[in-house]
Amino acid sequence: MASDSAASPAARAQCPYCGVGCGLELKPPGEAEAIWTARGDRHHPSSLGQVCVKGATVGETLHHNRLTTPLWRERLDQPFAPISWDRAFALLVERIRTTLEQQGPQGLAIYGSGQFLSEDYYVANKLLKGALGSNNFDANSRLCMSSAVAGYARSLGSDGPPCCYDDLDLADLVLLIGTNTADCHPVLFQRLLKRKRKVKEALRLVVVDPRHTATAEAADLHLAIRPGTDLVLLHGIGHLLLEFQALDRPFIAAHTEGYAELEELWHAWTPQQVSDLCGIAETDLRQLAQWWAAAAGVLSLWSMGVNQSREGTATVAAICNLHLVSGQIGRPGAGPFSLTGQPNAMGGREVGGLAQLLPGYRSVANPEHRAEVEAHWGFAPGSIAPQPGLAVWQQIEAMERGELGLWWVAATNPLVSMPSLDRVRAAVAQCPLVVLSEAYAGTETAEVAHLLLPAAQWSEKSGVMTNSERRVTLCPAFRQPPGEARPDWAIFAELGRRLGFDDQFRYGSTAEVYAEFVALTAGRVCDLSGLSHALLAQHGPQQWPFPAGTAPGGGQPRLYTDHRFPTASGRARLLAEQPFGLAEPPCDSYPLVLTVGRYLGHWHTMTRTVHVARVSKQHPEPLLEVHPIDADRHGLLDGEPAEVSSRRGTISARVQITEKIRPGTVFLPMHWGASQPNACEANRLMHEEACEHSKQPELKAAAVRLAPLS
Numbered sequence: 001m002a003s004d005s006a007a008s009p010a011a012r013a014q015c016p017y018c019g020v021g022c023g024l025e026l027k028p029p030g031e032a033e034a035i036w037t038a039r040g041d042r043h044h045p046s047s048l049g050q051v052c053v054k055g056a057t058v059g060e061t062l063h064h065n066r067l068t069t070p071l072w073r074e075r076l077d078q079p080f081a082p083i084s085w086d087r088a089f090a091l092l093v094e095r096i097r098t099t100l101e102q103q104g105p106q107g108l109a110i111y112g113s114g115q116f117l118s119e120d121y122y123v124a125n126k127l128l129k130g131a132l133g134s135n136n137f138d139a140n141s142r143l144c145m146s147s148a149v150a151g152y153a154r155s156l157g158s159d160g161p162p163c164c165y166d167d168l169d170l171a172d173l174v175l176l177i178g179t180n181t182a183d184c185h186p187v188l189f190q191r192l193l194k195r196k197r198k199v200k201e202a203l204r205l206v207v208v209d210p211r212h213t214a215t216a217e218a219a220d221l222h223l224a225i226r227p228g229t230d231l232v233l234l235h236g237i238g239h240l241l242l243e244f245q246a247l248d249r250p251f252i253a254a255h256t257e258g259y260a261e262l263e264e265l266w267h268a269w270t271p272q273q274v275s276d277l278c279g280i281a282e283t284d285l286r287q288l289a290q291w292w293a294a295a296a297g298v299l300s301l302w303s304m305g306v307n308q309s310r311e312g313t314a315t316v317a318a319i320c321n322l323h324l325v326s327g328q329i330g331r332p333g334a335g336p337f338s339l340t341g342q343p344n345a346m347g348g349r350e351v352g353g354l355a356q357l358l359p360g361y362r363s364v365a366n367p368e369h370r371a372e373v374e375a376h377w378g379f380a381p382g383s384i385a386p387q388p389g390l391a392v393w394q395q396i397e398a399m400e401r402g403e404l405g406l407w408w409v410a411a412t413n414p415l416v417s418m419p420s421l422d423r424v425r426a427a428v429a430q431c432p433l434v435v436l437s438e439a440y441a442g443t444e445t446a447e448v449a450h451l452l453l454p455a456a457q458w459s460e461k462s463g464v465m466t467n468s469e470r471r472v473t474l475c476p477a478f479r480q481p482p483g484e485a486r487p488d489w490a491i492f493a494e495l496g497r498r499l500g501f502d503d504q505f506r507y508g509s510t511a512e513v514y515a516e517f518v519a520l521t522a523g524r525v526c527d528l529s530g531l532s533h534a535l536l537a538q539h540g541p542q543q544w545p546f547p548a549g550t551a552p553g554g555g556q557p558r559l560y561t562d563h564r565f566p567t568a569s570g571r572a573r574l575l576a577e578q579p580f581g582l583a584e585p586p587c588d589s590y591p592l593v594l595t596v597g598r599y600l601g602h603w604h605t606m607t608r609t610v611h612v613a614r615v616s617k618q619h620p621e622p623l624l625e626v627h628p629i630d631a632d633r634h635g636l637l638d639g640e641p642a643e644v645s646s647r648r649g650t651i652s653a654r655v656q657i658t659e660k661i662r663p664g665t666v667f668l669p670m671h672w673g674a675s676q677p678n679a680c681e682a683n684r685l686m687h688e689e690a691c692e693h694s695k696q697p698e699l700k701a702a703a704v705r706l707a708p709l710s
């Protein structure tokens with residue numbers, strides 16, 4: 001295997017944080033700076049030189065606290081001891097074979113990450129789904145945007161955001177629902193803000209969020225709905241579009257199916273009923289619907305506020321419904337646009353990095369898809385199991401039942417990011433072998449692992465990432481990995497060879513892995529077959545679809561411009577689904593709704609950003625946002641600590657009394673895990689009830705009570 005890690009004088013790459021996928025220009029250490037430094041890459045078409053604090057400071061995060069050698073312990077009460085890679089692989093081979101003998105392929109599971117490069121995802125999936133016959137490969141994208149995946153597929157016939165960032169400059173109504181874009185996708189938000197300042201009322205920004213976030217601050221209209229009423233609100237907009245006779249009847253007739261049922265459902269959701277349930281003024285609801293009806297281009301942006309709900313997929317469908325009935329899709333400035341959280345969550349979807357998927361937006365449940373992939377991978381027919389694998393919460397439940405013999409976590413920290421953390425901790429502790437491949441030492445998940453494998457991270461391995469607008473960027477290796485750290489794809493490939501699949505995992509470079517993958521996408525919605533590492537290196541980032549033969553720069557910025565959808569009928573599906581609200585509504589014992597989110601400077605579980613002094617100074621601790629009415633009612637004082645309790649436990653945080661949160665709702669950031677100073681563990685309190693279609697847990701809302709910390 002050739003090494004992809006080679007020192008180079010300068011580099012361009014996609015930022016390894018959020019799904020905006022900004023271009024970074026990386027300068028090597030020199031006289032002025034002892035470390036690699038980042039700035040915005042003016043040549044990157046997605047960001048044009050813009051960058052936020054996370055991207056600008058990424059160079060400060062690469063050296064600290066790294067895992068540099070494999071570490072092993074037989075039992076969790078023992079200390080870790082260094083072992084060689086050779087011994088680590090031998091141990092893995094032995095334990096995988098034992099698990100296969102005793103429990104079958106279902107006893108194996110991998111939980112990967114949107115931090116993976118596409119090549120990491122691809123090889124891990126090929127190993128587990130193809131070589132070992134288990135579809136139990138899931139990723140932390142399950143917690144982030146699997147409702148968008150399922151929603152697009154159900155409504156439009158396939159996954160794949162149909163829009164592009166240029167649409168931000170062309171829409172005249174932008175609906176931001178369940179997204180704090182200012183803090184979580186800052187460069188996109190700044191782009192919107194810049195245009196808003198320039199064109200003023202010609203661009204209407206409407207924000208739907210129980211918090212008055214920095215995003216809401218910039219809005220023409222902020223609808224601070226009750227948590228869990230997004231779907232009701234969207235049906236209310238539909239009712240008013242009907243009332244205003246603002247539907248695109250020819251589009252509905254020619255390009256959709258299911259309209260009659262949807263119209264019937266919308267009729268029943270009267271504006272008064274919707275405004276009462278959502279807790280907003282009817283005039284505000286009407287204003288939004290009027291703007292929608294009058295707009296030449298409507299763009300809806302959403303993120304986890306929509307996706308992390310037990311009705312997340314239905315809510316995505318409801319957004320698609322509105323775009324379809326008004327013909328606001330497949331043209332400039334219009335469309336339902338899901339913003340992805342992780343930098344390569346989109347790439348993960350392309351390579352089949354969830355338990356129900358195969359590469360090229362294929363499904364494990366589809367026999368033709370399985371046969372195509374088996375043939376391409378060089379495995380015998382029937383090698384890929386026909387049932388979808390276990391999504392991550394199902395993996396936790398399988399560990400509770402003693403049904404997993406090996407759980408392999410890679411590039412993610414579920415002991416902070418999962419809901420119901422005490423239950424997760426107890427379940428994982430029962431698993432006979434927990435493997436963690438990770439760039440950083442001392443994460444919360446390492447506490448429950450037996451085998452730690454040092455992983456090379458972004459900047460130390462070559463590969464590809466895809467951002468929210470379907471733009472693919474080559475991220476080269478421009479630094480050496482520390483110690484014995486190895487790229488994830490290379491770890492999985494070596495294990496594949498040691499398990500006896502020499503032909504299938506004999507790769508000389510990540511460019512070879514990528515070439516094998518893109519060939520598998522030919523003719524699919526996400527056709528990447530014209531891309532290669534060489535083309536991306538020479539011509540820069542490219543948008544897909546990019547079939548073989550496409551000239552550089554010739555990828556399609558938008559999907560469905562011909563209004564034909566990849567369903568059996570060629571029509572998009574209008575789905576009429578009744579809301580059922582929160583899985584855990586407030587009650588007498590737990591009268592408030594806790595919602596969790598993110599701060600501008602921090603990234604997920606802080607394994608990187610905790611090392612950036614500027615960010616830690618900006619966000620030194622998690623603050624519990626409480627409305628003055630609720631603070632009075634519960635005897636809380638600003639700046640004093642409070643206890644927050646749900647049915648799953650109690651945590652504490654300092655109170656910030658603010659009118660920026662809706663009465664009845666409180667907010668905590670999710671970043672601080674048990675090992676951080678000011679540990680808070682907000683997700684300990686959240687529940688695991690999930691959307692039936694996407695299996696995405698409702699991480700955005702749990703019933704809680706508050707009390708002063710005595």
Ligand code: SF4
Pocket residue numbers: 015016017018019020021022050051052053054055056185186187188
């Ligand atoms: Fe990185 Fe996202 Fe910030 Fe862009 S907006 S620099 S992708 S964190």
